Amino acid sequence: MQEKKERFHGIPMLPYGLLSAVMQESPGNxxxxxITEMAEEGFCFRTARAICSPQKLEVCFYDMERAEYGTVVITEFEICREKEEDFFTQFLVWTEQEEYRRQVQKLVRQYSKYIRLKLEDDGELESELTGYPSEFDGEHCSSLEEQRQYWFAEKAGRAEINMEIPEHTECAIELDCxxxxxxYLQKSLPEFYHDYLRKNHLQGSGLEARIPDRIYIGNQFCHLLFPEEELLFAMLEKAKKEFTAVTLSFTYVREILLEDTFALLRKIDHWCSKNELEMECVVNDWGMADFIRKxxxxxxxxxxxxxxKRKKDPRINYKKGERDLYSQNSFNADFYQEFLRESFGIERAEWESCGYMQDIPAGKNSLHFPFYQTNTSQYCPLYAxxxxxxxxRQRLVYKCPQYCKNAAFLYPxxxxxxGRYNSLFxxxxxxxxxSEQLKRYTDSNIDRLVLNLL
Structure with a gap:
């Protein structure tokens, strides 16, 4: 074994995600x-304590081409203690199993290619590993209006939009800036709604057949876009006169805004009491949820x-490997829903259509479409x-001139x-x-559709 130790020249400290191993000292143990070093003839590993001679070893290799792990069980090997330090002992495993050698060669080849592409061109790396079409990354729209036209007005090469919201499903619209x-204050709800669709080139899409039953007031992502108090109560009064239900949307609450936010919630609660109405509040802050409850x-x-929360990204279709687990998140767990009901009185959840079918649990569920949020920053990059x-050069913004009214980050x-407001969508x-996707949602557990256009 001493001769083999002298011949061993391994690759040190490969990323743990590419290579891992399990040792079996006895049945069930x-x-x-x-693994600290790897070569075609074996590998080194370290433990915090001395070990007995293991019965077998399992080495897991990540296959970059298939985006999954493969396991090699090593039963024919020699092992010796290579060195002993204060906090760990390092061992050398020597094996001549052909499958292990083949997997090492494959991993080294793939990892070398990854390093080369990473150093040369990220676009080529993405294309090689996932099939991402980096050759189209240079194609951008020149303005927000052109972007809207590209999404909704141009029909070439795209299916027609023809949405019909079922009668049994509540229809809502977001007012978020x-x-x-x-x-909204200047026009009747039907007139406002049709102008809203026309501005976004969605007239004739079928959406105009249903006037919203409910409006969402406020922004879930930027607290600076929530309406001023006078404006807010003017909208509430108008909605009451038009028999339109209201849901208020709040984002996270910064410490400096706690007192003002809680004072506003008390005023809203008093308004509801005076008008004998209940009102939904979308909360994105546990402190606010606790305050509303108590x-x-x-x-x-x-x-x-x-x-x-859930996994959302427009590039998710380029991800290799299984994606079935994306369809569920923590809200699918019965015990979590019970916790929310008992602790905060939360019975309704807000969801987004986000590029793949989701498993919506039973209960009260709202689905926002067609945009979904992927990232939000408290320090607005658009302002910076x-x-x-x-x-x-981002920093906390206290008074905002609302650059987002006319400016946005445009992507391929x-x-x-x-990039709109302080978020990416x-x-x-x-x-x-x-239409089948819409039907699957509304026939299951989605009882409200919320139109959100940027």
């Missing part, structure tokens, strides 16, 4: 070990998008670019993605085109 608050009588908290000329056309156009 399995222990994960860390000052421009829409003002427009300090108000007429406000009904709903689980917001930032708390009802407009104010400082540098996206990296094929990603159907945009992507368009699930398939949801607009696929």
């Amino acid at each position: 399995r222990k994960e070990i860390q 000052p421009e829409r608050y003002t427009a 300090e108000t009588k007429y406000l009904l908290p709903c689980l917001g998008t930032l708390l009802n 670019v407009q104010k400082e000329g540098d996206r990296g 056309k094929h990603l159907n993605m945009i 992507a368009l699930d156009r398939d949801f607009l085109e696929d």
Whole structure:
């Protein structure tokens, strides 16, 4: 074995995600070990304590081409203690199993290719590993209006949008910025709604057949876009006169805004009491959920998008491997729903159509479409670019001139993605085109559809 130790020249410290191993000292006694060096003739690993001679070893190799792990069981091997340090002991395993040698060669070949592509061109790396069409990354729209036209007005090569919201499903619309608050106050709801669709080139899409039964007021992602108090109560009064239900949307609450936010919630609760109405509040902050539960009588908290988390990305279709588990998240667990009901009185959850079918649990569920949020920053990058000329110079904004009214981050056309407000959003156009997907949702556990256009 001494001769073999002298001949061993391994590759040190390969990323743990590419290579791992399990040692079996006795039946039922399995222990994960860390490989520190790897070669075609064997590998080194370390443990925190001395070990007996293991019965077998299992080495798991990550296959970059198949995006999954493969396991090689090693039963023919020699093992010796290579060195002993204060906190660990290192061992050398020598094996001549052909399958192990073949997997090592394959891993080294794939990892070498990855390093070369990573150093040369990220686009080529993405294309090689996932089939991502990096050749289209240079194609952008030149303005927000052109982007809207590209998404909804152009029909070439795209299926027609023809959505019919079923009668048994509640229809709602989001008012999430000052421009829409003002427009809503100036027009009747039907007139406002048709203008809203026309501005986004969605007239004739079938959406105009249903006037919304409910409006969502506020922004789930940027607290600076929530309406001023006077404007808010003016909209509430208008909605009451038009017999339109209201859901208020709140985002996270910063410490400096706690007192003002709680004071506003008390005023809203008092307004509801005076008008003998209950009102939903979309919460994205556990402190607000607790306050509403304990300090108000007429406000009904709903689980917001930032708390009802899931995997969302417009590039997810390029991911290799299984994606079945994406369809569920923590809200699918019965015990979690019970916890939310008992602790906060939360019975409704807000969901988003996000590029794949989701398993919506029984209960009260709202589905926002066709845009879904992927990232949100408390330190607005759009403000940093407009104010400082540098996206990296972000800071907390106290008073905002609302650059997002006319400015946005535009991304490659094929990603159907945009940076608006302090967040990134992507368009699930398939949801607009696929009537079967809409039917599957509304026939199951979605009882409300919420239109959100940027």
